[in-house]
Amino acid sequence: xxxxxxxxxxxxxxxxxxxxxxxxxxxxxxxxxxxxxxxxxxxxxxxxxxxxxxxxxxxxxxxxxxxxxxxxxxxxxxxxxxxxxxxxxxxxxxxxxxxxxxxxxxxxxxxxxxxxxxxxxxxxxxxxxxxxxxxxxxxxxxxxxxxxxxxxxxxxxxxxxxxxxxxxxxxxxxxxxxxxxxxxxxxxxxxxxxxxxxxxxxxxxxxxxxxxxxxxxxxxxxxxxxxxxxxxxxxxxxxxxxxxxxxxxxxxxxxxxxxxxxxxx
Numbered sequence: 001x002x003x004x005x006x007x008x009x010x011x012x013x014x015x016x017x018x019x020x021x022x023x024x025x026x027x028x029x030x031x032x033x034x035x036x037x038x039x040x041x042x043x044x045x046x047x048x049x050x051x052x053x054x055x056x057x058x059x060x061x062x063x064x065x066x067x068x069x070x071x072x073x074x075x076x077x078x079x080x081x082x083x084x085x086x087x088x089x090x091x092x093x094x095x096x097x098x099x100x101x102x103x104x105x106x107x108x109x110x111x112x113x114x115x116x117x118x119x120x121x122x123x124x125x126x127x128x129x130x131x132x133x134x135x136x137x138x139x140x141x142x143x144x145x146x147x148x149x150x151x152x153x154x155x156x157x158x159x160x161x162x163x164x165x166x167x168x169x170x171x172x173x174x175x176x177x178x179x180x181x182x183x184x185x186x187x188x189x190x191x192x193x194x195x196x197x198x199x200x201x202x203x204x205x206x207x208x209x210x211x212x213x214x215x216x217x218x219x220x221x222x223x224x225x226x227x228x229x230x231x232x233x234x235x236x237x238x239x240x241x242x243x244x245x246x247x248x249x250x251x252x253x254x255x256x257x258x259x260x261x262x263x264x265x
Contacts, residue, residue, distance in 0.1 A: 006033040009040045014051040014202055016044035016101075023059020029114045030070035034088045038095050045099060051209075052201045053099070054194055055122060056106035065113025065136065089114060090146040097121040097150065097217070100210040102201050106194050107181065112136050117147030120154035123213065125181040126193050127172050133180065134169040135160075153220065155180040205260055207244045211235070 006027075008019040018040050020027035027033075044050050057063060074085055096103060096118075105119045107127035112134045119125050135151065137144045144151060144164060152160045159178040163170070172184045185193045201209065215235065222228055239245040244260070251258035 004036045004040065006030075006036050007040060009043060011044065011047055011050060014049055015054060015198055016047065016050045016052070017054045017056065018044070020055075020057040020063060023057075023061075025067060026061035026064035026110075027057045027059065027115075028064055028067040028070075029089065030067035031085070031088060033067070034092045038092045041095055041099055044101060050101060051206050052198050053101050053103045054106050054198065055103055055118070057108055059109065061109040061115075062105075062107045062111045062131065063115030063118055064110060065115055086146060089117065093117050093121050093147065093150055100213070102209055102213065104194055104197055105181075106190065107131050108187070108190060110134075113144065114147060116144070116151055119180070120147065120150035124183075124197050126183040126185065126190065126197065127175065127181045128187045128190055129172045129184050130187065131172050131175075132169050133171075133175050134167060135163045136167045136169075138165065139167045203261060205244050205248055205258065207242065208239060208248070211239060 004021075006020070006022050008017075008021050010017045010019075018037070020033075020037075022028065022033075041053070044053050074082060077085060102124070103122045105122035105125040105127075107119065107125060108131070109128070110132045111119055111127075113136050116133065116135055135144050148160075148164070155163070155178050159180075162168070172181065175181045176184045183193055219228070219232075240249070247260075248258050
C-alpha cells in the first residue's frame with residue numbers, strides 16, 4: 001500500500017476508507033493533498049472487492065480549504081503559472097465524481113472553501129450537527145471558481161448565489177435545508193449513520209450503482225426531449241440484458257438474494 005503524508009487509506013473488504021489526516025493543518029488542501037487523494041481513489045478503484053468509499057477527516061475540521069503556504073506560493077506566481085497550478089483541484093474533483101464507486105462524506109467538523117468542493121462530489125453527505133460550512137473565497141479577494149460547477153449542483157443556484165457573494169458561515173441545519181448535505185446527526189451517531197448507508201449500498205448491484213451515478217450526472221439539468229427519452233430507453237435495455245440485470249430480476253422473481261449479496265447479509 002502506498003505511504004501517504006496527507007491522508008490514510010484502509011481497505012476492509014468491500015469498503016475503502018480514506019481519512020484526511022493533517023489535523024494540525026485542519027486537513028488543508030495543497031498540491032500534495034490533491035495528488036495523494038487522486039492516488040488513493042485510484043487504488044480503491046483498482047481493488048475489485050471495493051464497492052464503496054467513505055471519505056472522512058481527522059481532527060476538528062473535515063477540510064478547511066487551501067493550505068496557507070500553498071496560497072503564499074500562488075500569490076507570487078505569474079498568470080501562466082497560476083493556470084497550471086489551479087488546474088489540479090478540478091481535475092482531482094472530477095476523478096472523484098467520475099469514480100465507479102459511491103462515495104460517502106463523513107463530515108465530523110467544519111468545511112470551508114475547497115472542502116466544499118470535496119463534499120459536493122460525494123454521492124452522500126452526512127454531517128455532525130456542530131459542523132459549519134463556508135464559501136469563504138471572496139473574503140480574501142478570490143472566488144470559488146474551480147469548485148463552482150460541483151457546489152452549484154449540490155446546493156442549488158439560489159443558495160449558491162447568496163453564499164458565493166457573502167461568504168457567510170452557515171450551520172449543519174442550514175446545509176441540510178438547502179440540500180447540501182443529506183443527513184445531520186449527533187457526533188456519537190455519525191458512524192452508525194455512515195454504516196447504515198454503506199449497508200444499503202452493499203445490497204445494491206455493483207454495476208447498477210455505477211450506472212446510476214453516471215445516469216445522475218448525465219441527466220441532471222437536462223431538458224426532457226425525445227433524444228433524452230431514447231437515451232434512457234437504451235440504458236435500461238442494456239442493463240436488462242446484462243448478466244447482472246438478469247441475475248437481479250431472476251432473484252427478485254425467485255424470492256431469493258442475488259449473487260452479489262454475501263450469505264448472511
